[in-house]
Amino acid sequence: MSKPEKLIIDGKRLDGRGAQDLRPIKFKAGVLKRADGSCYLEFGGNKVIAAVYGPREVHPRHLQDASRAIVRYRYNMAPFSVEERKRPGPDRRSIEISKVSRESLECVILQEMYPRSAIDIFVEILQADAGTRVAGINAASVALADAGIPMKCLVSACAVGKVDDTLVLDLNKDEDNYGQADLPIAMTPSGDITLCQMDGHLTEDEFRTALEMAMEGCRYIHQLQKQALIEKYGQMVSPPAQEA
Numbered sequence: 001m002s003k004p005e006k007l008i009i010d011g012k013r014l015d016g017r018g019a020q021d022l023r024p025i026k027f028k029a030g031v032l033k034r035a036d037g038s039c040y041l042e043f044g045g046n047k048v049i050a051a052v053y054g055p056r057e058v059h060p061r062h063l064q065d066a067s068r069a070i071v072r073y074r075y076n077m078a079p080f081s082v083e084e085r086k087r088p089g090p091d092r093r094s095i096e097i098s099k100v101s102r103e104s105l106e107c108v109i110l111q112e113m114y115p116r117s118a119i120d121i122f123v124e125i126l127q128a129d130a131g132t133r134v135a136g137i138n139a140a141s142v143a144l145a146d147a148g149i150p151m152k153c154l155v156s157a158c159a160v161g162k163v164d165d166t167l168v169l170d171l172n173k174d175e176d177n178y179g180q181a182d183l184p185i186a187m188t189p190s191g192d193i194t195l196c197q198m199d200g201h202l203t204e205d206e207f208r209t210a211l212e213m214a215m216e217g218c219r220y221i222h223q224l225q226k227q228a229l230i231e232k233y234g235q236m237v238s239p240p241a242q243e244a
């Protein structure tokens with residue numbers, strides 16, 4: 001699509017949202033039988049699946065850490081996930097996203113509980129529509145909890161950006177392509193920031209406001225993540241107590 005003349009008309013974005021609105025979000029925990037934990041997420045037009053394996057033996061063994069579990073994160077875009085076919089396999093962008101996403105989650109995982117083991121997180125982008133790294137982190141966080149990995153808390157993530165000189169929550173594809181700034185943020189429910197990147201320029205005041213908007217978005221996403229886990233586990237019946 002060519003650059004639209006304006007991205008905000010009469011206070012509304014081209015997809016009809018106000019500046020502070022997120023796109024529709026739908027989480028489903030535990031969608032993969034063979035993973036220890038998993039989550040499917042629709043975040044606007046993004047369709048993402050996260051699978052977690054572990055804690056499990058580390059291969060190759062020289063990667064083992066005697067004091068803690070290592071965390072590995074692979075972000076991968078399917079060739080059919082974007083308009084122009086993506087060449088399969090890792091590239092600079094996916095390696096960078098894998099690294100920062102791993103770091104955004106590693107800090108809440110209680111790695112010391114599982115020395116010499118690995119926790120592997122796979123994030124597959126089936127359909128991309130801007131904000132795939134934050135969508136991946138949101139799905140991975142639920143998948144980790146679904147796998148029973150001990151964590152201090154969930155991590156929630158969303159992007160804030162600037163388009164037509166206005167700060168907007170959760171950029172869509174056109175806003176990402178033609179906007180002035182893009183600021184993906186991940187945080188814990190208590191507001192500790194675990195990922196903060198920025199493309200473009202914001203003033204200091206804009207940055208502060210953007211952080212507040214992201215915090216608001218993350219709070220809402222955190223509620224949805226919890227709901228997805230309650231939907232799966234809230235109705236589980238505990239096995240009857242064994243007689244002595």
Ligand code: CDP
Pocket residue numbers: 082083084086093128129130131132133134173176182184
């Ligand atoms: O997805 P995210 O916003 O985290 O990362 P980005 O590098 O800012 O990419 C923004 C968007 O560009 C992606 O969500 C895709 O929709 C699109 N993209 C694409 O069409 N082809 C690629 N090879 C990479 C990204």
